Amino acid sequence: MIQCLIVDDEPIARQILETYCRHLPHLHVAASCSNALEAKTELQKQPIDILFLDINMPVLDGLAFLKTLRNPPQVIFTTAYKEFAIDAFDLAACDYLLKPFSFERFIVAVDRATALLSKPVAVTADVRAATPETVFIRYEGKIYHIRLDEILYAEAAGNNTRIVTVKDTLAPVMTFSAVEALLPRPAFLRVHRSFLVSRAHIGHIEGNRIFIRSHEIPIGNHYRDEFFREVGLNG
Structure with a gap:
């Protein structure tokens, strides 16, 4: 079971991600947060495999929040702003989903994160x-x-x-x-x-x-x- 954390200040956006996650039986939403400070608390409480992270949030935006994490999980950004894509990948984000994104595109991102979780590049034989x-x-x-x-x-x-x-x-x-x-x-x-x-x-x-x-x-x-x-x- 892959533990997921959703971070987005928009309730509807969180709801959509929760629904998408429920459609995939190997995903479990460990927590859903409205801001980065709540998310930081959750990351300290329990192990998280995939972090679905919005960028434009109050107090601390998603990019700044990711910079504060010493050992971040696989990060999939979910945002309406395409101009931050390069910055996101500079921070080793797994994928970058532009809202509104389809369930099919969501699956592609999750598969990419799952592949990184199950076959780390640093230890694979090939x-x-x-x-x-x-x-x-x-x-x-x-x-x-x-x-x-x-x-x-x-x-x-x-x-x-x-x-x-x-x-x-x-x-x-x-x-x-x-x-x-x-x-x-x-x-x-x-x-x-x-x-x-x-x-x-x-x-x-x-x-x-x-x-x-x-x-x-x-x-x-x-x-x-x-x-x-x-x-x-x-x-």
Whole structure:
């Protein structure tokens, strides 16, 4: 059972998150707070795995609150303000949900947090953290040291995930959700149930297709609106 803490000064927003959590049997809402000071008390009282955190709150905003936590849980920001996304990910946030977000988008964020909880990058046999800008990936008996800015996109391929870089194509035995948890947002964006793309390497967008160098990647209908919001477009 994954213990969750909800922090939002809007009662309706807390209610929506509580309802979403109840739909997933592995989530348990340990507490729901209206401000950061209440949340800090809850974190001192009990272990929390996932923190759903609003940004614009009185007394202490969500970003400032996160900076006060020495060993924070996995943090999913829930906010109506997209301009704080970079600051959030600089603080190692797991995901950033823009209100109003769908239940499907909520599940994606929870899956990402769950993957980080169940398969910490620091101890997995196939992936080792190097620096914030690089990762080590084991593939076909070799360990590849890959710069994040050289990754073009990742594609689900059965029990493997194809990771296409500017130099190579690797297919390590890793689930797509594990790779998604490894690649930081907003540098990498989910655009399809089977594709993650590097924001920096997007050449152009045409209809429901993204072109990255010679690669053509589909945009899934369920991911289209969120993707266009992430890149600052209206779709």
